[in-house]
Amino acid sequence: MTNRTISAILSAFLFLYINPGSIAQTASQEDPLLTVGGKPVSRDEFVYLIGKGSNSDANTPGLSREEFEENLDLFINYKLKVREAEALGLDETTEFKREFASFKESLKSPFLIKNSLEDGELRKAYSRMQEVIRASHILFQFPPNASSEDSLIVLKMALKIKQEIQNGGDINALAVEYSDDPSAKINKGDLGYFTALQMVQPFEDAAFTLQPGQVSDPVLTSFGYHIIKVQERQPNPGQVQVSHILVRVDETNPNSENQARRKISDIYTEIQKPTTLWEDIVKNYSEDPATSKKGGLLPWFSVGNMIPEFEMAAFSLTEIGEVSPPVKTRYGYHILRLENKKPIDSFEEMEDMIRSRILRDSRSTMIQSQVLAIQKARYGFKENEANVEKLRASLNTKKKNEFRPEITALGMGASNLFTLKGKAYSTEDMLIYMETDEVSPKTKGGTFDIWYDRFAGELLAQIEEEDLEANNKEYSMLLKEYRDGILLFTLMNEEVWQKGIQDSIGQRAYYEQNIRDYQWGERVNAFIVKVLDINKLEQAKSRLQGNAYSESLVNEFEEFYKSNDPLAYQTQSGLIEIADDPILSKADLSKSFQEIEADGHLHLVVVGAKVPPGPMAFEETRGPVIRDYQEYLDEQLIQSLRKKYPIKVNKSVKEEAFIALNQ
CATH class of the missing domain: 3.10.50.40 (Chitinase A; domain 3)
Known part of the structure; x- marks a missing residue:
C-alpha cells in the first residue's frame, strides 16, 4: 500500500458529517477520552481527526449533539479496528515497517530545522528575483x-x-x-x-x-x-524571446568593422519597408548559422543569461514584432525583433530550480552551519574543548585505521568529547561510529575534524528527530494518523474487502437470506431508438412501425444504421425495468410503437411483452450483493470487537471535546 493517507482511508468509515468551527486546545490533557480494551485514547486525537475536516468560517455552525455522538461512535469503531490490528501483530510485519518508515522519512522533512532555514533562503532568493x-x-x-x-x-x-x-x-x-x-x-x-x-x-x-x-x-x-x-x-521584466540578424566582424580584417556597420545599416533600412519579410532578410543576410534557417529565433531568456548589450536591447523592446536599431556586441552587429514576452514565474513554478541552485552554492554550507548551531543550543551541546583540541592535534593528519591505535597510545579511549541532552559521548563512541559507518572514499582518509563533525552532526540530527515525535504535536498526530491508517486499511482488506470478494459461499448465503432486497420491478422487452439526426426520422419509422418487438428486428435495424448512418441513432434494447427508465416511464405500454420526446430528442419505442416483478438471479446482482456483504462483514466485525474490547468513555472529557469542537 502506497500513497495513502488517513484522511482518504477514513472517509469510507469515519465522520459522515464534519463541519465544526475552530478547535480549542485548552482542555485537560491528563485523562483519556476513552479506553479500548484498557488502552487509553486521548481527547486530542479525537478532536484532531475531526478537526481536519473543520470549516474555519466563524459563521458556520459547529457540531450538534447528534452529529457529535455519531462521529464519536464512528471514531470508536475506528479505534477498535486499530486495536485489533495491533493484537494481530499487523504492526510487526515487514511490509508495515517498511511503509511506515518510508512515510516517516518523508513526513519529517517539513518539521526539521534545516527545512525552515532552506525555505527562508528560497523565499529570500525569490523575493530578490x-x-x-x-x-x-x-x-x-x-x-x-x-x-x-x-x-x-x-x-x-x-x-x-x-x-x-x-x-x-x-x-x-x-x-x-x-x-x-x-x-x-x-x-x-x-x-x-x-x-x-x-x-x-x-x-x-x-x-x-x-x-x-x-x-x-x-x-x-x-x-x-x-x-x-x-x-x-x-x-524584473521576466523572460523574452527574440529573433535576430547577425553581421559578424572579422577582428583580423581592419576593414571588417566599417563593412559590417554599413551592411547592418542597409539591412535595417530594408526592414523598415512595409513589403519586406523578416524571415527573408534573416535567411539572406544573417551570419548566425544556428538561427538563420529558422527566422533568427532564439530560445527564451531572462536577465543575466545573455551578454549585456544584447540583453539590454532585447528588454527595451515592448511590443510584439518591434524591431531594434543595430546593436554592437563582441560577436558583431545585431538587429533584434521581439517575438514574445512573459512575467517571472510564480514561486511554486520556480521552487525546485531555486532549491537546486541554492544547494549547489555556498548557501548550503551556511544553512548547515546554522542548523548545527541551533541544534547545539537547543539540545545542550557542551564540548570538552581540552580533549577535543588534544585529539585534533594528534589525529588531524591520521587515516581512519590509525585512529584507534593513536587514541589508545594517548590514553584517551574513554575521554569525554561532549555532552548532549545531559549524556556524555566519548572517543570510544566515536570510534564505534567510525567502524560501523559506511563513508565515501574521499572521507575514508579524512581527518579528526571530518569524523568528529560527522559523528556529532548525526547524533544531533537523530536527537532532533526523536524530539519531534515527543514534543511536536502536529508531527506526532500526523505520524499516528498514518500509522493507524495503515493498520486500518490492512485489517479491512483482510477481514472485509477481500473476504467479501472471494467468499462466494458467503455471498450466495447472504443473497438468499436477503433475497427481498434484490427484486426486479415490472419490466418490459423494448427497443428504444434515439434519433440524433432528425432528417433520418422517417427512415427509422419505416423500418420499425408496424413490427412486433423481436431480436431479429433489433439486429436488422442496428446492422442497417451502423452500415449506412452510424451517427444518426443511438439504441437500447432488451428487458428493461420500467420505473427506472426515463423513456419507458413515460410510455403507453399498451401500444406496440410510439414516439416520445425527451432530453431534446425524439425516441422511437417498440414495446414487447411485459415481465412481472420478481427476484433477481444471483448472477444479475452479484456486484450489489458483494458490496452489501462487505458492509455486513464490517458490521459483524465491529460487533465482535465491541465484545472483545470493552469501551469506557470519560464523560467529563467527552464534554470537553464537544466544547472544543464548537468554540
Whole structure:
C-alpha cells in the first residue's frame, strides 16, 4: 500500500458529517477520552481527526449533539479496528515497517530545522528575483599563496579605490586601470543586469543592500575583494524571446568593422519597408548559422543569461514584432525583433530550480552551519574543548585505521568529547561510529575534524528527530494518523474487502437470506431508438412501425444504421425495468410503437411483452450483493470487537471535546 493517507482511508468509515468551527486546545490533557480494551485514547486525537475536516468560517455552525455522538461512535469503531490490528501483530510485519518508515522519512522533512532555514533562503532568493540590478565592480585578487600581510595590502588597496570613487572618481575608468577581472578592459567593470542566484552569494548579498549610486565596502569572495557600485535597480521584466540578424566582424580584417556597420545599416533600412519579410532578410543576410534557417529565433531568456548589450536591447523592446536599431556586441552587429514576452514565474513554478541552485552554492554550507548551531543550543551541546583540541592535534593528519591505535597510545579511549541532552559521548563512541559507518572514499582518509563533525552532526540530527515525535504535536498526530491508517486499511482488506470478494459461499448465503432486497420491478422487452439526426426520422419509422418487438428486428435495424448512418441513432434494447427508465416511464405500454420526446430528442419505442416483478438471479446482482456483504462483514466485525474490547468513555472529557469542537 502506497500513497495513502488517513484522511482518504477514513472517509469510507469515519465522520459522515464534519463541519465544526475552530478547535480549542485548552482542555485537560491528563485523562483519556476513552479506553479500548484498557488502552487509553486521548481527547486530542479525537478532536484532531475531526478537526481536519473543520470549516474555519466563524459563521458556520459547529457540531450538534447528534452529529457529535455519531462521529464519536464512528471514531470508536475506528479505534477498535486499530486495536485489533495491533493484537494481530499487523504492526510487526515487514511490509508495515517498511511503509511506515518510508512515510516517516518523508513526513519529517517539513518539521526539521534545516527545512525552515532552506525555505527562508528560497523565499529570500525569490523575493530578490523580483528585481534586477545593474552594477559595476572592481576586483582585487590575492597573489598566489598569499600571506595575511599580502591580504591586508590587497584590502588597503580596495579601500583606497573605494574612497577615490566616493570622492567622485569614475568606477568604470578605475576598473580599466585597476581591476583584476580580465573582462574589465572590455566592459569597463559594467556587469550589466543580474538578479538573485546569478552571482556568488557574498557579492549578491552586498549588491542587494545597495541603492543606486551607493558603493560597497570591500566584499570578500573566492575571487578576491570587490568594490561594487549599483547603477540601477528595476523590476524584473521576466523572460523574452527574440529573433535576430547577425553581421559578424572579422577582428583580423581592419576593414571588417566599417563593412559590417554599413551592411547592418542597409539591412535595417530594408526592414523598415512595409513589403519586406523578416524571415527573408534573416535567411539572406544573417551570419548566425544556428538561427538563420529558422527566422533568427532564439530560445527564451531572462536577465543575466545573455551578454549585456544584447540583453539590454532585447528588454527595451515592448511590443510584439518591434524591431531594434543595430546593436554592437563582441560577436558583431545585431538587429533584434521581439517575438514574445512573459512575467517571472510564480514561486511554486520556480521552487525546485531555486532549491537546486541554492544547494549547489555556498548557501548550503551556511544553512548547515546554522542548523548545527541551533541544534547545539537547543539540545545542550557542551564540548570538552581540552580533549577535543588534544585529539585534533594528534589525529588531524591520521587515516581512519590509525585512529584507534593513536587514541589508545594517548590514553584517551574513554575521554569525554561532549555532552548532549545531559549524556556524555566519548572517543570510544566515536570510534564505534567510525567502524560501523559506511563513508565515501574521499572521507575514508579524512581527518579528526571530518569524523568528529560527522559523528556529532548525526547524533544531533537523530536527537532532533526523536524530539519531534515527543514534543511536536502536529508531527506526532500526523505520524499516528498514518500509522493507524495503515493498520486500518490492512485489517479491512483482510477481514472485509477481500473476504467479501472471494467468499462466494458467503455471498450466495447472504443473497438468499436477503433475497427481498434484490427484486426486479415490472419490466418490459423494448427497443428504444434515439434519433440524433432528425432528417433520418422517417427512415427509422419505416423500418420499425408496424413490427412486433423481436431480436431479429433489433439486429436488422442496428446492422442497417451502423452500415449506412452510424451517427444518426443511438439504441437500447432488451428487458428493461420500467420505473427506472426515463423513456419507458413515460410510455403507453399498451401500444406496440410510439414516439416520445425527451432530453431534446425524439425516441422511437417498440414495446414487447411485459415481465412481472420478481427476484433477481444471483448472477444479475452479484456486484450489489458483494458490496452489501462487505458492509455486513464490517458490521459483524465491529460487533465482535465491541465484545472483545470493552469501551469506557470519560464523560467529563467527552464534554470537553464537544466544547472544543464548537468554540
